[in-house]
Amino acid sequence: MKELVAHHQLSGQAHELEQVREQRVDGVATDTLGILVRKIVGTFVAAEDACFSLSDAKSIAPDALAFGYRISLTMSAVDHAQTVADLNDLVALRNRLVHHFIDQFDLWCTDGCAAAQAHLNECYACIDGHIERLRRWAHDMEKTRALLAEAMQAPEFADFIVNGRGPDGTIQWAMAGIVGALREATTALAIRGWTRLDDAVAFIVEKYPDQTPRKYDCRSWGHVLSESRMFELQYRTNADDSRVAWFREREANTANHRTT
Known part of the structure; x- marks a missing residue:
């Protein structure tokens, strides 16, 4: 039961996932069976019409690369009610x-x-049935995690996570x-909210040389700014009458980026 509660879901910043996992394991170490059942009902054991959310997502910084998953065993409302009743029993x-x-x-x-011995034998048979079911759940969870x-x-997958490019070639x-690199450049280089594009490009070339317009099927950095919207x-x-490009993040995108 502790394995199911600790490992069926995980979310956090990419570089902190192992720490988050360890915290989840430590968090259930002293939980009683009753507390574990309350934690698992509605998350791992869920009705088919349940609405899911990642409980750790609220602690993720808006500018961070984050990842999360939840593995759930969904069932009909009738089966869910019976399973919850069985766990409470x-x-x-x-x-x-x-x-x-x-x-x-x-x-x-005598x-x-x-x-007393007859009663314990009856209890053992009941407990053994619960253990076998929990083992099946744990096996299915581990198989899903492996996949x-x-x-x-x-x-x-890496291309989608790092570059936002889907398997069909579309770019998120x-x-x-x-x-993300352009955002970081604006944070470091902006003057009264605007950033000189040439300075941002130099910043990105030095820090993220693999992030180039060509990777996103764009002809230039200006094309990236236009295509991304x-x-x-x-x-x-x-x-001297020369023209210099400056840019800033759109206000609507800035608000959405901060509250996502």
């Missing part, structure tokens, strides 16, 4: 055995001991690495 059985068993039987006589890990090793610009671009005239 298990908790009640555990509590009776731990807290009240000694009061139920006269262990100072008949009382025989009755997920295998999928994450695929180059297409809000996730694109080049957009994440930035405003304006040209300013210098004293």
Whole structure:
């Protein structure tokens, strides 16, 4: 039960996932069976019409590369209600055995001991059934996690996460690495909210040399700004009549980026 609660979901910044996982394991180390059942119902054991959210997502910084997953066993409303009832019965059985068993039987006589032994055998059969079901759930969860890990090793997955490019070639610009690099450049170089494009390009070439317009099927950095629709671009005239490109993130995108 602790394995299921600790490992069926995980979310956080990419570089902190292992730490988050360890915290989840530590977080259930001293939980009672009743607490574990409450945690697993509605998350891992869920009705088919349940609405899911990642519980750790609220702690993720808006500018961070983050990842999350949830593995759930969904079932019909009737089956879900029966499963929840079965789990609650298990908790009640555990509590009776731990807290009240000694009061139920006269262990100072042969008949009382025989009755107690018969009762324990019945409880064992019930508990054994629960354990077998939990083992099946844990096996299915681990199999799903292994398949997920295998999928994450695929180059297409890395390309989507890092560059925002889907398997069909479409680009999710809000996730694109080049957009993230441009945002970082504006944070470091902006003057009264605007950043000189040449300075941003130099910043990105030095820090993220693999993030180039060509990777996103763009002819130039200006083309990236236009295609992404994440930035405003304006040209300013210098004293020598040369034109210099400046850009800033669109206000609507900035607000969405901060609250996502």
